[in-house]
Structures are given as C-alpha cells and as structure tokens.
Amino acid sequence: xxxxxxxxxxxxxxxxxxxxxxxxxxxxxxxxxxxxxxxxxxxxxxxxxxxxxxxxxxxxxxxxxxxxxxxxxxxxxxxxxxxxxxxxxxxxxxxxxxxxxxxxxxxxxxxxx
Amino acid sequence: xxxxxxxxxxxxxxxxxxxxxxxxxxxxxxxxxxxxxxxxxxxxxxxxxxxxxxxxxxxxxxxxxxxxxxxxxxxxxxxxxxxxxxxxxxxxxxxxxxxxxxxxxxxxxxxxxxxx
Numbered sequence: 100x101x102x103x104x105x106x107x108x109x110x111x112x113x114x115x116x117x118x119x120x121x122x123x124x125x126x127x128x129x130x131x132x133x134x135x136x137x138x139x140x141x142x143x144x145x146x147x148x149x150x151x152x153x154x155x156x157x158x159x160x161x162x163x164x165x166x167x168x169x170x171x172x173x174x175x176x177x178x179x180x181x182x183x184x185x186x187x188x189x190x191x192x193x194x195x196x197x198x199x200x201x202x203x204x205x206x207x208x209x210x211x212x
Numbered sequence: 213x214x215x216x217x218x219x220x221x222x223x224x225x226x227x228x229x230x231x232x233x234x235x236x237x238x239x240x241x242x243x244x245x246x247x248x249x250x251x252x253x254x255x256x257x258x259x260x261x262x263x264x265x266x267x268x269x270x271x272x273x274x275x276x277x278x279x280x281x282x283x284x285x286x287x288x289x290x291x292x293x294x295x296x297x298x299x300x301x302x303x304x305x306x307x308x309x310x311x312x313x314x315x316x317x318x319x320x321x322x323x324x325x326x327x328x
Binding site: 130132139140141142143144147149155157187189191193200201202203204205206208 | 216247249254255256257258259262303305312313314315316317318319320321
C-alpha cells in the first residue's frame with residue numbers, strides 16, 4: 100500500500116540529546132513537510148522540501164534540522180538547542196503541483212525527560 | 213495577524229444532526245486554497261475536503277460540504293447526519309504560495325463530540 104510512515108510512534112529521550120525522527124513515503128511525492136503540534140494547538144510548520152537536496156525553514160525552525168537526500172525520505176533531527184522539544188510531530192507529503200493536497204503520516208510523539 | 217480563525221474550541225452535537233464548524237481566513241492573495249482535516253484521537257490528520265479560491269461551486273465530499281463565502285472570507289465545514297465516528301478534532305487550513313513555495317497555515321481546531 101502507498102502511504103507515509105513515521106517511526107517510531109512514541110519516542111523518549113533525555114534532555115540534551117539529539118534525536119532523529121523518520122519520515123518515509125512511497126507515493127512518489129515531490130514535496131515533504133514537518134509539523135509540530137502542541138496540546139490544544141494547531142499545526143506549526145518546521146521545515147519543508149519541494150525537491151531533493153533542497154529545503155526551506157518554516158515558522159519554527161530553530162532547534163531543528165533536516166535533510167532530503169532521497170525523494171522518499173525526509174528525516175527531522177530535534178537538537179539539544181530546541182528549548183521545548185516535547186510535542187507531537189507530523190510529517191506530510193504532496194505530489195508537487197500547487198493545487199495538490201498534503202497527506203499526513205501517523206505522527207511521532209516525542210517526550211523529553 | 214492570525215490567518216486562520218476557528219472560534220469554536222468545542223462543540224457537542226446529537227447523533228444524526230447536522231453540524232457546522234466555523235472557519236474564517238485572512239489573505240490578500242487572490243489565489244489560495246482552503247482545506248479541512250479531521251484528527252481522531254489516534255493523532256493522524258485525515259484530509260476531508262478542499263475548496264479553491266476560484267472554484268465557483270461549494271465543494272462536497274459525501275457527508276461533508278464546504279460553505280464557501282468568499283466576500284466574508286469564511287469556509288465553514290458542514291457535516292450532515294453526524295455519526296459517533298465523527299467525534300474528533302477538526303482543523304481548517306489555508307494554502308498560500310510564497311515565491312513558488314507552497315505552505316499550509318492551520319487554525320487552532322474545534323473538538324467535536326457526537327452524543328448518542
């Protein structure tokens with residue numbers, strides 16, 4: 100089945116450690132996105148990538164980094180510089196035309212202890 | 213300034229009744245798109261319906277319809293004949309294109325609870 104996978108579903112890390120969240124899609128979509136969701140809030144854009152080897156900062160990029168070496172993969176690293184990393188992280192992808200819909204993965208819930 | 217406003221933090225609706233979830237938006241771009249997503253307790257975001265700014269007719273997808281009033285900058289979601297499975301968070305989002313980069317901006321959501 101085609102879709103977007105995120106792993107792991109739950110992730111626990113100690114404060115001060117970097118952690119990488121995985122996002123893979125087999126939809127042959129060009130664009131990929133990372134969002135953060137805090138309790139009772141909407142989604143906020145962290146980073147996005149329209150094509151391989153290119154990405155742009157979203158509204159809350161500080162303390163995060165990404166790479167886009169392959170079309171199907173867009174991993175997000177939460178660094179120790181991120182002040183409050185505990186949140187729900189959602190990855191999305193879009194085929195590539197501006198009228199296309201973004202489709203989401205199941206999300207990763209990160210808890211920093 | 214907030215670009216997407218959802219003024220109803222929570223709603224309770226009797227099963228089988230219709231429900232309207234409010235969404236207003238703000239943009240100066242003549243070309244934009246409006247989306248509604250459903251987020252059940254599992255967390256994933258499920259796409260429901262899309263309305264383009266140039267679309268003449270209101271979008272419909274099964275029990276979902278979008279009441280698009282361009283002059284009032286509103287894009288309300290209407291769910292007909294609500295079901296228990298409709299209980300979830302609902303988010304309105306607007307797509308803007310900035311120098312060729314497409315981004316979605318989300319509202320804060322409405323928690324819908326369907327009462328048996």
